[in-house]
Amino acid sequence: MRLAPATAAAWCLPAPAAHVRALCAPLGISRTLPMGSPDVALTFDDGPHPEGTPAVLELLARGDQKATFFLVGEQVERHGSVAAEIVAAGHAIALHGYRHRNLLRVTPRALADDLDRAHALIADATGQAPSVYRPPYGIFSPAGLAIARRRGWEPMLWSQWGTDWRRFITPQSIARKLTRKVAPGDVLLLHDADYYSAKDSWRRTVAALPRVIAELERRNLRSVAL
Numbered sequence: 001m002r003l004a005p006a007t008a009a010a011w012c013l014p015a016p017a018a019h020v021r022a023l024c025a026p027l028g029i030s031r032t033l034p035m036g037s038p039d040v041a042l043t044f045d046d047g048p049h050p051e052g053t054p055a056v057l058e059l060l061a062r063g064d065q066k067a068t069f070f071l072v073g074e075q076v077e078r079h080g081s082v083a084a085e086i087v088a089a090g091h092a093i094a095l096h097g098y099r100h101r102n103l104l105r106v107t108p109r110a111l112a113d114d115l116d117r118a119h120a121l122i123a124d125a126t127g128q129a130p131s132v133y134r135p136p137y138g139i140f141s142p143a144g145l146a147i148a149r150r151r152g153w154e155p156m157l158w159s160q161w162g163t164d165w166r167r168f169i170t171p172q173s174i175a176r177k178l179t180r181k182v183a184p185g186d187v188l189l190l191h192d193a194d195y196y197s198a199k200d201s202w203r204r205t206v207a208a209l210p211r212v213i214a215e216l217e218r219r220n221l222r223s224v225a226l
Helices: 004-013 021-025 052-063 073-078 080-089 108-126 144-151 171-179 199-217
Strands: 041-048 067-072 093-096 187-191
Touching: 004 093, 004 144, 041 052, 052 080, 052 171, 052 187, 052 199, 067 080, 067 144, 073 080, 073 171, 080 093, 080 144, 093 108, 108 144
Parallel strands: 041 067, 041 187, 067 093
Antiparallel strands: none
């Protein structure tokens, strides 16, 4: 069934928020830390991953940095112990859905079931109930925003990213792109898994992370959990 043009426009309205920053405030979507924060927030999407996540955790520990991991429910089912390691290491977990799908293609009822299932799995595996939500691909739908608000979850995007999911990007390019304009209050996006991106992309993220941490330190910026 085809949607009327006005209905289709309303359904798609939140979708470009990750790239059209002016949409975030009117829609109640966060993309930075609270105003005045002196810190930044490193965030990692798409895990947990049995190799990528532990490697990231090790580097964060060496650099004395905290991060937030947006977990996918179907991966938590497979690697629950890795999800638990994130919290044990002092980091925060957040919600990325049960399946990694474009929300514009998911009905409101199916999306509510997806998010509730993921939330319960993550809370059970980690002992920590997520309170921050980022959709796959950073694409919100009206239903996704409404569900998040009803459940008291903060909708969160990002203000700087390293596009580390790409096939041919290098660790040097990831670090440079992520930190080139980094400033206090920024939320930084990387990925600790390659389930939904280029094969072995997590390896390039891990290789880039020491450079990222060194640049944050050079600018006297500290990464904190959301």
